[in-house]
Amino acid sequence: MPTNHPLVDGRTTKSALVRAARGEDVPFTPVWFMRQAGRSLPEYRKAREGIAMLDACFTTDLIVEVTMQPVRRHHVDAAIFFSDIVVPIKAVGIDIAIEPGVGPVVAQPFRNRADVDRLRDLTPDDVATVIAAVGGLAQELGETPLIGFVGAPFTIASYLVEGGPSRDHARTKALMLNDPTTWHELLDRIASICSEFLRMQIEAGASAVQLFDSWAGALPAKQYREFAMPHSSKVLAAVADYGVPRIHFGVGTGELLPSMHEAGCDVMGVDFRVPLDEASSRVGRDVPLQGNLDPAVLFADWPVIEQAVRDVLQSAQDLPGHIFNLGHGVLPDTDPEVLTRVTALVHELTN
Amino acid sequence: MPTNHPLVDGRTTKSALVRAARGEDVPFTPVWFMRQAGRSLPEYRKAREGIAMLDACFTTDLIVEVTMQPVRRHHVDAAIFFSDIVVPIKAVGIDIAIEPGVGPVVAQPFRNRADVDRLRDLTPDDVATVIAAVGGLAQELGETPLIGFVGAPFTIASYLVEGGPSRDHARTKALMLNDPTTWHELLDRIASICSEFLRMQIEAGASAVQLFDSWAGALPAKQYREFAMPHSSKVLAAVADYGVPRIHFGVGTGELLPSMHEAGCDVMGVDFRVPLDEASSRVGRDVPLQGNLDPAVLFADWPVIEQAVRDVLQSAQDLPGHIFNLGHGVLPDTDPEVLTRVTALVHELTN
Numbered sequence: 001m002p003t004n005h006p007l008v009d010g011r012t013t014k015s016a017l018v019r020a021a022r023g024e025d026v027p028f029t030p031v032w033f034m035r036q037a038g039r040s041l042p043e044y045r046k047a048r049e050g051i052a053m054l055d056a057c058f059t060t061d062l063i064v065e066v067t068m069q070p071v072r073r074h075h076v077d078a079a080i081f082f083s084d085i086v087v088p089i090k091a092v093g094i095d096i097a098i099e100p101g102v103g104p105v106v107a108q109p110f111r112n113r114a115d116v117d118r119l120r121d122l123t124p125d126d127v128a129t130v131i132a133a134v135g136g137l138a139q140e141l142g143e144t145p146l147i148g149f150v151g152a153p154f155t156i157a158s159y160l161v162e163g164g165p166s167r168d169h170a171r172t173k174a175l176m177l178n179d180p181t182t183w184h185e186l187l188d189r190i191a192s193i194c195s196e197f198l199r200m201q202i203e204a205g206a207s208a209v210q211l212f213d214s215w216a217g218a219l220p221a222k223q224y225r226e227f228a229m230p231h232s233s234k235v236l237a238a239v240a241d242y243g244v245p246r247i248h249f250g251v252g253t254g255e256l257l258p259s260m261h262e263a264g265c266d267v268m269g270v271d272f273r274v275p276l277d278e279a280s281s282r283v284g285r286d287v288p289l290q291g292n293l294d295p296a297v298l299f300a301d302w303p304v305i306e307q308a309v310r311d312v313l314q315s316a317q318d319l320p321g322h323i324f325n326l327g328h329g330v331l332p333d334t335d336p337e338v339l340t341r342v343t344a345l346v347h348e349l350t351n
Numbered sequence: 352m353p354t355n356h357p358l359v360d361g362r363t364t365k366s367a368l369v370r371a372a373r374g375e376d377v378p379f380t381p382v383w384f385m386r387q388a389g390r391s392l393p394e395y396r397k398a399r400e401g402i403a404m405l406d407a408c409f410t411t412d413l414i415v416e417v418t419m420q421p422v423r424r425h426h427v428d429a430a431i432f433f434s435d436i437v438v439p440i441k442a443v444g445i446d447i448a449i450e451p452g453v454g455p456v457v458a459q460p461f462r463n464r465a466d467v468d469r470l471r472d473l474t475p476d477d478v479a480t481v482i483a484a485v486g487g488l489a490q491e492l493g494e495t496p497l498i499g500f501v502g503a504p505f506t507i508a509s510y511l512v513e514g515g516p517s518r519d520h521a522r523t524k525a526l527m528l529n530d531p532t533t534w535h536e537l538l539d540r541i542a543s544i545c546s547e548f549l550r551m552q553i554e555a556g557a558s559a560v561q562l563f564d565s566w567a568g569a570l571p572a573k574q575y576r577e578f579a580m581p582h583s584s585k586v587l588a589a590v591a592d593y594g595v596p597r598i599h600f601g602v603g604t605g606e607l608l609p610s611m612h613e614a615g616c617d618v619m620g621v622d623f624r625v626p627l628d629e630a631s632s633r634v635g636r637d638v639p640l641q642g643n644l645d646p647a648v649l650f651a652d653w654p655v656i657e658q659a660v661r662d663v664l665q666s667a668q669d670l671p672g673h674i675f676n677l678g679h680g681v682l683p684d685t686d687p688e689v690l691t692r693v694t695a696l697v698h699e700l701t702n
Binding site: 168170172174217220254255272274275297300331 | 519520521522523524525528529568570571572573603605606623624625626645646647648650651652655659679682684
C-alpha cells in the first residue's frame with residue numbers, strides 16, 4: 001500500500017466503518033447505503049442530466065461530485081465511489097451500454113471460446129479518469145473512508161453471456177454446464193480485470209472494498225462453489241495483502257453465505273431476507289456483518305421504519321462488528337430525507 | 352367430495368402422482384412440469400394465436416386443448432389446468448389484463464381500505480366456462496390426475512397493489528407495514544375467492560391442487576409468517592376435507608420452507624436452489640417433496656441434463672414421496688423435445 005494511503009497515514013483508521021469492519025470498538029454503528037450515490041437524489045439527477053450512465057462513470061469531476069452528494073446530504077460514514085460493475089469491461093473495449101430502465105446491454109454477447117479473447121488486460125490508462133476520481137475523493141473525504149468496488153466475475157459473466165439482464169440466466173448456465181473449460185477461462189479473465197481494477201482503487205486511496213455479486217443467488221450452493229466461488233476468491237485474494245477490509249455481498253444468498261464468506265472476505269454483506277443473527281450463525285460468530293434493512297421498508301411510514309431499524313440493530317447486538325446498510329440497493333423512488341433520518345437514527349441509537 | 356370424483360371412484364387413486372403425494376409406493380417417480388401447458392409448445396402458440404391470455408383462460412375448449420397438449424406430447428403423469436393466478440380476480444370483475452412480455456397489469460391498483468370492497472365473492476357463474484373445462488378434462492384424462500391450482504394471497508395482492516409485476520414489492524410492503532388491518536382484510540378477501548375457486552376445481556374433478564406463491568421469497572420469514580402465511584393457510588385449510596393432495600410452492604423460498612409447510616400442505620414444492628435432501632431436513636423427513644431441476648439446465652447439452660436429472664433423483668432417494676418437477680416454471684424458449692426426453696428418463700431410472 002502506498003505510504004500516502006489513508007489506512008497507512010491513519011486518516012481513516014479511526015473511522016467507525018474501518019473499525020467495525022475489523023471488529024474493533026466503535027463510537028457508533030457506521031452507516032452507508034448501497035446505491036446511495038444515484039437516482040434517489042435530485043442533485044444526482046441534475047448532475048447526470050443529458051449524460052449517458054457509462055459516460056458519467058468515466059468523467060472524473062462527475063464521479064467526484066456524485067460520490068460526495070450522499071456524504072454531504074445524509075452524513076453517512078462512508079462514500080462508495082460512483083460507478084457500475086461493467087465499467088472495467090467497457091474500459092477494456094467491450095461495446096456495452098447501460099440503457100435506462102433496462103440495465104447493461106452488450107452489443108455482441110459472449111457465447112464461445114473465441115469470445116474470451118475479446119477480454120484483454122486492464123491497464124491504468126483504460127481507467128485513468130476513474131482512478132483520478134478515486135484519488136481526488138480520498139483526499140476530499142479526509143477521515144471518511146471511500147469504499148471501492150467491483151462486480152463479481154459470475155455476475156459480470158452473466159451480463160456478457162446473456163447480452164443484458166436476465167431473470168433465469170439460461171444461456172449463462174448452459175455455457176457454464178456445457179463447456180466448463182471456456183466458462184472458467186472467461187471468469188478467470190474477468191477476475192483478472194476486476195482484481196487489477198480493485199488494486200488500482202486501493203492504491204488511489206480506497207479504505208475498504210466491496211465485491212458485488214448481484215446474481216449469485218441464481219445458483220444453488222453446489223454450482224456456486226464450483227463455477228463462481230473460485231473466481232470471486234481470486235479477486236478477493238488479489239487485494240488481501242493491502243489489509244483493506246473486503247466486504248462481500250449478493251442478493252438472495254441465504255443458501256450461499258457460508259461459501260461467500262469462505263471465498264475470502266472480512267465482512268459479510270447480508271441480504272434483507274436473512275436476519276443478521278441467523279446470518280452470523282451461518283458464517284461464524286467472529287465475522288463482522290453488513291446490512292440489512294429491507295429497502296422497501298423505506299416506503300413505509302416513519303414509525304414503521306424506526307421499528308425496522310431497531311430490529312436490525314437488535315439482531316446485530318452480538319456481532320463482533322456491524323456496518324449498517326440496506327439489504328439491497330436504494331430503490332430509485334426512495335425519499336432521500338428518509339435516508340438522512342435513518343442515518344441519524346442509527347447514530348443516535350448506537351452511540 | 353362428489354361421488355363421481357376421480358379420487359372417490361378410484362380412477363386416479365392408483366396414479367403415481369397421487370400415490371407419491373400420499374407417501375405410498377409408486378411404480379415409478381411421477382413427472383410434471385410447472386408451465387408445461389404454455390409457450391414452449393408450438394401447438395400451444397398456434398392454439399393461442401390472436402387470442403389474449405385472459406380470454407383464453409375463460410374459453411372452455413381452449414383450456415381443455417392446451418391443458419391436454421403436454422400430456423399427449425410428453426407423457427407426463429399429470430395435467431395442470433391451463434390458467435393464470437389472476438383468473439379468479441378477473442372473474443369477480445377486476446379490470447386486469449396479461450400483457451405479453453410484461454405480465455398481469457391492473458387498471459386501477461389497490462391502494463387503500465376502500466379498494467378491498469372491490470373484491471366480491473366468487474360465484475360459480477363467474478367461472479362457469481373455466482370449471483366446465485376442469486370437468487371435461489377430468490373425464491378426458493381418465494386415470495391421469497388433473498392438478499388444480501390457485502395463486503397464494505400474498506402474490507395476488509402484490510399484483511393488485513403494485514398494479515403489475517414488481518421486483519421489489521415496495522408498495523405492497525408499505526401497505527402491509529403501514530396498515531396491517533387493511534392488508535389482512537385484503538388478503539382475507541383474496542383468500543376467500545381463491546378458496547372458493549379451488550373448491551370448485553376439486554368438485555369438478557381435480558385430483559390434486561397446487562398453491563403457487565410466486566413472490567413469497569420477497570419476504571423475510573418473520574414477515575411471511577405474520578402477513579402471508581395465515582391467508583395461505585386459510586386457502587389450504589378450505590380444501591383439507593376433500594383429502595386431495597395439496598402442493599405448496601414458491602420461488603426463492605429456502606428460508607420459508609418450514610413455514611410454508613406449516614401453512615398446511617401435503618407436498619412441499621422446492622425451488623431449484625435448495626437440494627431436495629436439504630429441503631427434507633427443513634420441513635420434516637415425513638413430507639413428500641416436489642421438484643426441483645433448474646429450468647435453465649434444460650438449455651444445456653443432453654449429457655449435462657441427464658446428469659442433473661440423476662442428481663435430483665439421487666437427492667430424492669430417502670424421501671417418503673417424490674414428484675419430479677422443475678424448480679420453477681418451464682422457460683418459454685425451452686426445446687419441448689427435451690421435456691419429453693426428461694420425462695422418459697425419470698420413468699426409466701425409477702421403475
